[in-house]
Amino acid sequence: MLEIKEIHSYYGSSYILQGVSLKAEAGEVVSLIGRNGAGKTTTLKSIMGIVRPAQGSIKFKGTEICGLKPYQVARLGLGYVPEDRRIYPGLTLKENLEVAQMKPGLGETGWTFEKVYQFFPHLRALGEGRLGSNMSGGEQQMLSIARTLLGNPEFLLLDEPSEGLAPLIVSALADTVNEIKAEGVSVLLSEQNMKFAFKTTTRSYIIDGGKIFFEGKIEDLMANEDLVREHITL
Ligand SMILES: Nc1ncnc2c1ncn2[C@@H]1O[C@H](COP(=O)(O)OP(=O)(O)OP(=O)(O)O)[C@@H](O)[C@H]1O
Ligand SMILES: [Mg+2]
Numbered sequence: 001m002l003e004i005k006e007i008h009s010y011y012g013s014s015y016i017l018q019g020v021s022l023k024a025e026a027g028e029v030v031s032l033i034g035r036n037g038a039g040k041t042t043t044l045k046s047i048m049g050i051v052r053p054a055q056g057s058i059k060f061k062g063t064e065i066c067g068l069k070p071y072q073v074a075r076l077g078l079g080y081v082p083e084d085r086r087i088y089p090g091l092t093l094k095e096n097l098e099v100a101q102m103k104p105g106l107g108e109t110g111w112t113f114e115k116v117y118q119f120f121p122h123l124r125a126l127g128e129g130r131l132g133s134n135m136s137g138g139e140q141q142m143l144s145i146a147r148t149l150l151g152n153p154e155f156l157l158l159d160e161p162s163e164g165l166a167p168l169i170v171s172a173l174a175d176t177v178n179e180i181k182a183e184g185v186s187v188l189l190s191e192q193n194m195k196f197a198f199k200t201t202t203r204s205y206i207i208d209g210g211k212i213f214f215e216g217k218i219e220d221l222m223a224n225e226d227l228v229r230e231h232i233t234l
Contacts, residue, residue, distance in 0.1 A: 001027045001186055001204055002155060003046070007066070009046045009210075012068045018210040019054065022188075024203075029177060029187040031197040031218065034207040035232055040190035041083055043207065044157045047188075048080045049073045061156070077197030079153025083160050083190075085144040089133035093123060096132055096143055100150040110152040119179065138169035145176065145223070149185075157181065157191045162196045174199040194232065198222060206231045 002024045009017035011133055017039050024030040034040050042115040043050040046057055049070045058066040063071050074080070097113065117124040120142045126135065135143065141161055148156065158177070162170045170193065177187060177200040191197045197204060199217060204221050206214040214221055221227065 001058075001061060002188065003059045004043075004047070005057040005059075006044055007043075007053040007058065009042055009051050011042075011051075016210045019056075020046075020207065020210065020212055022205050022212065022215070024186055024188055025186075026154075027181070027184070028185055028203060029189060030200045031180050031201040031204045032190045032207055033194060033197055033221070033232060035192060035194070035202055038207045038214070039210040040043060040207060041159055044080065044159050044190055046135065046190070047157060048078065057159055066220045067094050074151065074153075076152035077152075079148040079155070080157045081144050081148045081149050081159060081161065083163065085140045087132040087135065087140045087143055089131065092128060093126060093130045093132070093135070093143060094128035095121060097147050099149060100147040111149045112152070116149060116162045117220075119149070120176075136169075137234060138165050139171065140174070141165065141169075142176070145180075149180070153185060155186045155188070160192065161191045162191065170178070170196055171199075192232070194218075194222065194228070208232075 004020060005020050006019045006021055008019060009015055013101055022041055032040050032043060042051055046084060049068050053066055057064060060076055075104050123146060126139060161173055174196055181187060189201060201218055204218045206210050213231050214227055
């Protein structure tokens, strides 16, 4: 469904992604694991067209998307939940969802507002009038995911959803990712938290210094202490 081949991405003269290749099939939840500064966000931004790779290929459902603009990539069915969540503090919960309605009819079929509230009962319980500034990190993360789901993505890019959240919330979020998968949405999840990745994903990649160092079953990754020490924890 998503196939990245040898992408090279820069910020100005800083050479960040140094030949990243990865793929995700329909129905998979794949994790991209790496420490701070490894290149996780840059990989997701490169897929979305926010960063334009200097070289390489990114195919989504067989179509080359490398070089497309973010809104064009989104229209093809890729949804992006950014690391910083981008909740508008001065807007209410409902208004934060409504900003997703860039095209008419969005939120009326597929992922409707009602379905989103069924999916995240906690958001319904908070109330539509709750201000973004008055929501916890976990609530903002749910709202950010809910907003992206309203765009009916076939494939979701989740950038470090567990970052900064309490263990109980992280556990609930893992259930959410599994439910999203059950809805037939494929996911590429960037994470530093291996336990969270373990609960949600089957296949993993390790990224370090803008290069991929491992591809395989997450069980094999967790069992390989040297690999974890060298590329993730230290
Ligand atoms: N806008 C930018 N301009 C210049 N360098 C950047 C920019 N954004 C990120 N970088 C650098 O690119 C490298 C990869 O960053 P990236 O944000 O992709 O890492 P990450 O794996 O998402 O890390 P984190 O866990 O901190 O989110 C880092 O060295 C970072 O300092
Ligand atoms: Mg990041």
